[in-house]
Amino acid sequence: xxxxxxxxxxxxxxxxxxxxxxxxxxxxxxxxxxxxxxxxxxxxxxxxxxxxxxxxxxxxxxxxxxxxxxxxxxxxxxxxxxxxxxxxxxxxxxxxxxxxxxxxxxxxxxxxxxxxxxxxxxxxxxxxxxxxxxxxxxxxxxxxxxxxxxxxxxxxxxxxxxxxxxxxxxxxx
Amino acid sequence: xxxxxxxxxxxxxxxxxxxxxxxxxxxxxxxxxxxxxxxxxxxxxxxxxxxxxxxxxxxxxxxxxxxxxxxxxxxxxxxxxxxxxxxxxxxxxxxxxxxxxxxxxxxxxxxxxxxxxxxxxxxxxxxxxxxxxxxxxxxxxxxxxxxxxxxxxxxxxxx
Numbered sequence: 001x002x003x004x005x006x007x008x009x010x011x012x013x014x015x016x017x018x019x020x021x022x023x024x025x026x027x028x029x030x031x032x033x034x035x036x037x038x039x040x041x042x043x044x045x046x047x048x049x050x051x052x053x054x055x056x057x058x059x060x061x062x063x064x065x066x067x068x069x070x071x072x073x074x075x076x077x078x079x080x081x082x083x084x085x086x087x088x089x090x091x092x093x094x095x096x097x098x099x100x101x102x103x104x105x106x107x108x109x110x111x112x113x114x115x116x117x118x119x120x121x122x123x124x125x126x127x128x129x130x131x132x133x134x135x136x137x138x139x140x141x142x143x144x145x146x147x148x149x150x151x152x153x154x155x156x157x158x159x160x161x162x163x164x165x166x167x168x169x170x171x172x173x
Numbered sequence: 174x175x176x177x178x179x180x181x182x183x184x185x186x187x188x189x190x191x192x193x194x195x196x197x198x199x200x201x202x203x204x205x206x207x208x209x210x211x212x213x214x215x216x217x218x219x220x221x222x223x224x225x226x227x228x229x230x231x232x233x234x235x236x237x238x239x240x241x242x243x244x245x246x247x248x249x250x251x252x253x254x255x256x257x258x259x260x261x262x263x264x265x266x267x268x269x270x271x272x273x274x275x276x277x278x279x280x281x282x283x284x285x286x287x288x289x290x291x292x293x294x295x296x297x298x299x300x301x302x303x304x305x306x307x308x309x310x311x312x313x314x315x316x317x318x319x320x321x322x323x324x325x326x327x328x329x330x331x332x
Contacts, residue, residue, distance in 0.1 A: 038309050067246035096243055101209050102202045104243035137308045140301060151278040158300050162278040
């Protein structure tokens with residue numbers, strides 16, 4: 001009894017763990033197919049469909065005081081630190097709580113680069129929403145910058161994914 | 174498991190955290206430092222009720238409130254009750270994960286206190302727990318990710 005390897009099309013023996021032809025693992029073939037439209041959507045739709053917000057940026061030399069004020073004024077939880085168009089870090093509400101905290105007044109004139117998170121985890125424009133969900137779960141992130149090549153195209157948040165789920169779940173009835 | 178079970182799964186399946194409670198007269202600096210050491214996204218401000226062991230939620234103080242206080246250079250010795258968000262939206266043990274997602278999606282809440290019939294806090298539904306629940310919920314989605322679909326285009330580009 002044989003069947004075709006889903007990766008290379010070669011005949012494989014049913015129950016084999018790997019394809020003899022392409023060495024691809026076949027063990028995940030026993031996993032059920034995505035059952036709902038929402039789940040298929042997560043695997044199909046790109047992170048860019050979450051309409052990433054145009055990121056607000058500050059230069060690394062911006063002070064902590066002005067960055068905090070900007071985040072409050074714009075009602076955002078995450079700001080991108082960019083040097084000449086290139087992202088060098090991000091600064092979130094969480095960073096504020098962990099690194100600024102009760103010293104907000106004392107640190108107000110220090111540069112944001114001293115308390116930002118350098119080299120944050122990012123997504124690529126061609127990544128699927130499911131990957132964003134997984135990254136946020138594993139890393140505990142609430143925001144992820146999206147890069148197209150080297151260029152920053154936007155930032156998505158957990159809330160964008162929750163919005164996507166409510167919209168798609170409502171559409172599915 | 175289908176997505177529709179979000180409408181029957183209770184909030185308890187979305188990894189709620191134990192409630193972290195402070196008294197209304199706790200100072201802003203105490204609360205900020207406590208949130209840092211506990212790595213908490215929010216604190217509940219509660220007062221004792223009239224009965225024995227009763228507790229009532231007066232307000233919530235979240236990372237968002239903390240950011241505002243830091244930006245304003247707020248007086249650190251003031252009571253937390255002066256800067257908290259009063260009368261927060263609460264949910265009960267019976268609230269479903271789908272309803273929690275809807276609250277968070279529509280209103281931007283990331284922390285929803287869970288209260289019992291007497292109004293006493295029993296837990297905190299957090300957005301991070303919801304994400305964890307979703308990942309549990311779509312096991313295929315997460316399994317079929319990285320290795321293959323993501324890697325192959327990268328190899329072709331390099332060739």
